[in-house]
Amino acid sequence: MLDNPLMAEKRNSKWAAALGLGIAxxxxxxxxxxxxxxxxxxxxxxxxxxLPGDEFAPECRYRATRAITVDAxxxxxxxxLIQIGQDRGGFYSYSWLENLFFADMHNADQIIPEFQxxxxxxxxxxxxxxxxxxxxxxIVVALEPYExxxxxxxxxxxxxxxxxxxxxGCWSFHVRQIGDTRTRLLVRSRSGNxxxxxxxxxxxxxxxxxxxxxxxxxxxxxxxxxxxAS
Numbered sequence: 001m002l003d004n005p006l007m008a009e010k011r012n013s014k015w016a017a018a019l020g021l022g023i024a025x026x027x028x029x030x031x032x033x034x035x036x037x038x039x040x041x042x043x044x045x046x047x048x049x050x051l052p053g054d055e056f057a058p059e060c061r062y063r064a065t066r067a068i069t070v071d072a073x074x075x076x077x078x079x080x081l082i083q084i085g086q087d088r089g090g091f092y093s094y095s096w097l098e099n100l101f102f103a104d105m106h107n108a109d110q111i112i113p114e115f116q117x118x119x120x121x122x123x124x125x126x127x128x129x130x131x132x133x134x135x136x137x138x139i140v141v142a143l144e145p146y147e148x149x150x151x152x153x154x155x156x157x158x159x160x161x162x163x164x165x166x167x168x169g170c171w172s173f174h175v176r177q178i179g180d181t182r183t184r185l186l187v188r189s190r191s192g193n194x195x196x197x198x199x200x201x202x203x204x205x206x207x208x209x210x211x212x213x214x215x216x217x218x219x220x221x222x223x224x225x226x227x228x229a230s
Contacts, residue, residue, distance in 0.1 A: 053150030053172030072226035083115035092221025104128035
């Protein structure tokens with residue numbers, strides 16, 4: 001049975017309208033929502049500036065800079081930051097969500113003296129070492145106490161040691177004094193050497209929002225703990 005021309009025209013109009021809305025939503029996400037996700041809390045200058053750790057992944061296309069102001073001294077903020085890790089103080093984010101993926105994460109609510117030391121080459125566990133074949137980890141490749149700490153994947157740590165660049169990117173943390181008792185806490189992520197369109201879409205539509213949600217919670221978690229302790 002042939003379609004009624006009027007019905008076919010209506011159906012085509014609906015498809016055209018849906019396509020138009022999809023394109024508009026995509027443009028809005030790419031030009032407004034995603035830039036906000038990538039630069040939450042950061043000023044233009046903070047997002048654009050060089051931060052220690054960037055030199056390890058200069059060719060990575062993706063760069064996110066998120067920041068928060070903490071009403072506490074740099075010393076206090078650094079104490080919470082330096083003890084991150086699954087086997088230490090956690091990441092101060094949504095542990096219930098991390099544990100859905102068997103990370104075995106537990107967030108500390110106090111500064112733990114024995115976890116106040118780090119050095120280049122140390123492992124920062126993202127999940128329980130017994131999970132995922134021990135692959136859920138990153139390596140400290142740069143550390144300036146009370147200023148900067150940069151992490152990369154183990155294979156990238158080997159590349160850097162051999163004078164090469166990180167392929168998978170770099171995750172770095174920075175504290176900057178903005179007053180006698182206030183601290184600016186920044187997190188910089190560099191990654192995103194896309195090999196295919198599906199990978200790019202996955203990163204844009206799934207990884208970016210998820211990473212934003214977890215990282216923003218981490219920043220707020222450090223802020224809440226440092227200010228409460230102060």
